[in-house]
Amino acid sequence: MSVTDYESVIGLEVHVELKTPQKLFCGCSTTFGAPPNTQVCPVCLAMPGTLPLLNRECVEFAVRAGLALHCDIAPFSRFDRKNYFYPDLPKAYQVTQNFAPICTGGYVDVATEDGMRRIRINHIHLEEDAGKLIHHEDHSLVDCNRCGVPLIEIVTEPDIRSGEEAIAFLRKLRAIVRYTDVSDGKMNEGSLRCDVNLSVRKKGETLFGQRVEMKNINSFNFVARAIESEFKRQVTLIEEGGTIVQETRRFDEKTGQTSALRKKESAADYRYFPDPDLGEVVVDSEMIARIQSSMPRLSDERKAMYKDAYDLSDYEAERLTADKDLSDFFEAAVKETAHPKTLVSLILTDLSPLFGEDETEAPLSPETLGALADLLGNDVINSNTGRKVLKVLLENDQDPVAYVEDNHLTQINDSKVLQPIVDDAVRSNPRAVNDYLRGRTPAMRALMGYIMKKTQGRANPILAEDMLKAAIAEKDPS
Ligand SMILES: [Zn+2]
Structure with missing residues (x-):
């Protein structure tokens, strides 16, 4: 048996921080990056005698996420206490939803190399975040700013079969929470974190193997590497006659390996019980209808609209809508130009890579790009010059019209100006002309290169090529 006889069975638990300005059970701010312990109050610090008060906005956000992910919204859900001690958890329990989560079912369709795959969602529950430990050489500090920050945890069925599928799912999920404004989805700020549950089995088997959990992976790249490394480890162990232990493992970003962290706790270890301080969470059909009607346009809707309005291909529209920031940027820029197709090609070839995993700032203003x-x-500059100008604009956003004028970059569209240069090209490159005449079409590139060099790249390429062909034909009428 070899590695290729096995497949991995993967389920994800994705923690998404909600974009509400206030915490789940108190009025403290949720802004990222504030000085330690400045966004806390007696409630989120669990002082004796304080009581939690549910922030209804968090419930609305969870419902919005659930609707966008095709879930059933529970009319009644409930909060439970998950009991454990850790220095970043002043209450010594986390308020979560174990028995009656707010959303159940649902799915995400993702495009993979093997076509569309549907990844089912088991449920979504609301919960509060814990604080953060900052470790120093001989001591550790606790920052409670994140205590009580609202999260939803999206738990998938074990439907994922590879690292690529996991990433495709996470990308789509991130796009959805961003399109719906449920979360900013920034992995580098911890607004989107992922636990991976992975087991392996021989292909064709239907039973699940013993699963291992890898916690808190915070980049797409690490998720893929952790899956690959853990898959190999489990297969090797099984092939050597060993057994997989149910445990939590840590993925080391430097070595690319996973190592045992602790034996996996079972639900019973946490002594879950309904939180007596919090009542039932009620979501009625009126609330669902209101949220449904205020749902922003999601990527699939935008895709259809772009194809229609700007005559784009499936592929172009798909790429423009894969990221909300990119799509928003396109919508702002397209208002500034009479040439949407040119704009799309500029964005897709030169700008889309700049909208990275966590990048939200547009690299230049939509007016400038338009x-x-x-x-x-309008043929004022050619594509060659366009690429150079764009490079300048990305470094220093300015008026491209003025820049092109000041630097004399306008395209030469006048055949009277081009004619002597074309004639010179034919005269000075007899070998290229001969090659072209003998059917070697790449020779045309050398001749065009000569013209572009003589005109500092400003010649209208289509006009110049036509003129070149005419000049050669005149020289050799055969
Ligand atoms: Zn507070």
Whole structure:
């Protein structure tokens, strides 16, 4: 048996921090990056005698996420206490939803190399975040700013079969929570964190193997590497006659390996019980209807609209809508140009890579990019110059029209100006001309290169090529 005879069976638990300005059970701010312990109060610090008060906005956010993920919304859900001691958890329990979560069922359709795959969601529950430990050489500090920050945990069925599928799912999920404004989905700020449950089995088997959990992985890349490394470890162990132990393992980003952290706790260890301080969470059909009607346009809807309005291909529309920031940027820029197709090609070839995993800032203003698309679309500059100008604009956002004028970059569209240069090209490159005449079409590139060099890249390439062909034909009428 070899590795190829096995498959991995993966389920994800994704923690998504809600974008509400206030915490789940008190009025403290949720803003990221404040000085330690400045966003706390007696409630989130669990002082004796304090009582939690549910922030209804968090419930609405969870419902919005549930609707976008095709879940059933529970009319009644409840909070439970998950009991454990840790220095970053002043209450010594986490308020979560163990027995009656707010959403059940649902799914995400993801595009993979093997076509569309449906990843089912088991449930979504609301819970509060814990604080953060900051470790120093001989001591550790506790920052409670994050205590009580609202999260939803999205738990999938074990439907994922590879690292690539896991990433495709996470990307789509992140896009959905961003489109719906449920979360900013920033992995580098911990707004989106992922636990991976993985077991292996021989292909064709239907029973599950013993699963191992890897906790708190905070980048797409690490998720894929952790899955790959853990898959290999489990297969090797089984092939050597060993057994997989149910445990929590840690993925080391430096070595790319996983190592045992602790034996996996079972639910019973946490002594879950309903929180007596919090009542039932009621979501009525009126509330669902209101949230449904205020749902923003999601990627699939935008995709259809772009295809229609701007005559784009499936592929172009798909890429423009894969990221909300990119899609928003396109919508702002397209208002600034009469050449949407040119704009799309500028965005997809040169700008889309700049919208990285956690990048939210547009690299230049939509007005600037729209003006550049007009310069290209109106043949004022050629694509060669366009690329150079864009590079300048990305370093220093400015008016591209003025920049092109000041630097004399306008395209030469006048055949009278081009004619002597074309003639010179034919005269000075007899070998390339001969090659072209003998059917070696790449020789045209050398001749065009000569013209571009003589015009500092400003010649209208289509006009210049036509003129070149005419000049060669005149020289050799055969
Ligand atoms: Zn508080």
